[in-house]
Amino acid sequence: MTTRLEARALELAYPSGARALAGVNLKVAAGELLSIVGPNGAGKSTLLRCLAGLLAPTAGAVEIDGAPLGALRPLERARRVAFVPQFLPAVPDVLVEDFVLGGRYAHIDRWRGPTRADYEAVERALSACGAAELRERLLTELSGGQRQRVLLARAAAQSAPVIVVDEPTAALDPAHQVAVFALLASLAREGRCVVLATHELSLASRASDTIALLVCGQVRAVGAPLEVLQPRLLREVYGPDLLIEARDGGVLVAPWARLG
Ligand code: ADP
Numbered sequence: 001m002t003t004r005l006e007a008r009a010l011e012l013a014y015p016s017g018a019r020a021l022a023g024v025n026l027k028v029a030a031g032e033l034l035s036i037v038g039p040n041g042a043g044k045s046t047l048l049r050c051l052a053g054l055l056a057p058t059a060g061a062v063e064i065d066g067a068p069l070g071a072l073r074p075l076e077r078a079r080r081v082a083f084v085p086q087f088l089p090a091v092p093d094v095l096v097e098d099f100v101l102g103g104r105y106a107h108i109d110r111w112r113g114p115t116r117a118d119y120e121a122v123e124r125a126l127s128a129c130g131a132a133e134l135r136e137r138l139l140t141e142l143s144g145g146q147r148q149r150v151l152l153a154r155a156a157a158q159s160a161p162v163i164v165v166d167e168p169t170a171a172l173d174p175a176h177q178v179a180v181f182a183l184l185a186s187l188a189r190e191g192r193c194v195v196l197a198t199h200e201l202s203l204a205s206r207a208s209d210t211i212a213l214l215v216c217g218q219v220r221a222v223g224a225p226l227e228v229l230q231p232r233l234l235r236e237v238y239g240p241d242l243l244i245e246a247r248d249g250g251v252l253v254a255p256w257a258r259l260g
Contacts, residue, residue: 038214
């Protein structure tokens with residue numbers, strides 16, 4: 001498979017001096033779903049922001065289809081990569097359909113305004129993300145799960161071949177977690193390159209083509225889910241309090257300990 005997104009020898013030190021990424025190499029192909037897992041503070045969000053071009057690495061490079069991401073103008077970058085944050089810092093008081101149309105900003109001509117193609121892209125994204133019935137609701141009045149679907153719809157409407165998603169299931173109940181992973185897998189099956197950070201190791205094991213385990217800013221292991229989610233490695237990284245069982249081609253991983 002041809003590589004679509006590539007990180008090479010990525011280093012990121014924050015101005016505070018914190019070294020969040022230390023020599024990260026990753027390749028993702030079109031149609032591939034890559035889950036980045038690892039403990040809190042491992043550097044997952046930092047890596048995603050570099051992969052989406054929102055944070056410039058201190059050293060190393062990110063390339064999309066062989067083009068250095070850092071050299072692209074913002075609109076050109078937005079046509080190639082969509083970023084879905086964990087949550088919106090401020091939720092705008094707008095209708096869902098207008099918010100999702102906002103995802104088309106890199107395609108809309110400033111003078112002509114949105115065209116039929118833009119509205120069609122919005123419709124496709126809303127229905128692909130199970131958010132069509134939310135179209136006329138206010139974003140501020142949605143539940144966490146509904147808002148997550150709308151954030152994904154906005155990214156899908158952006159029609160970028162690469163989608164980078166930060167912890168999409170963090171605030172969701174189990175049924176919505178399953179739905180979001182199914183949705184991300186379907187976006188990958190459409191041919192997009194989907195990269196997400198998650199703590200949902202069980203669902204990631206079933207939905208992902210590849211898992212990268214990040215520890216202290218370095219890729220500790222990368223490969224097929226069953227290769228990476230090995231009990232010994234997981235206990236080394238996360239500690240002993242885990243239930244780990246191979247099941248149905250995936251791996252069931254849950255926090256498990258005698259409490260009190
Ligand atoms: P994760 O997403 O895996 O929890 P992060 O990428 O958020 O990890 O953080 C990686 C490291 O970088 C942590 O040590 C964190 O404290 C540090 N860090 C994250 N964001 C900033 C920032 N804006 N300024 C300084 N340090 C940061």
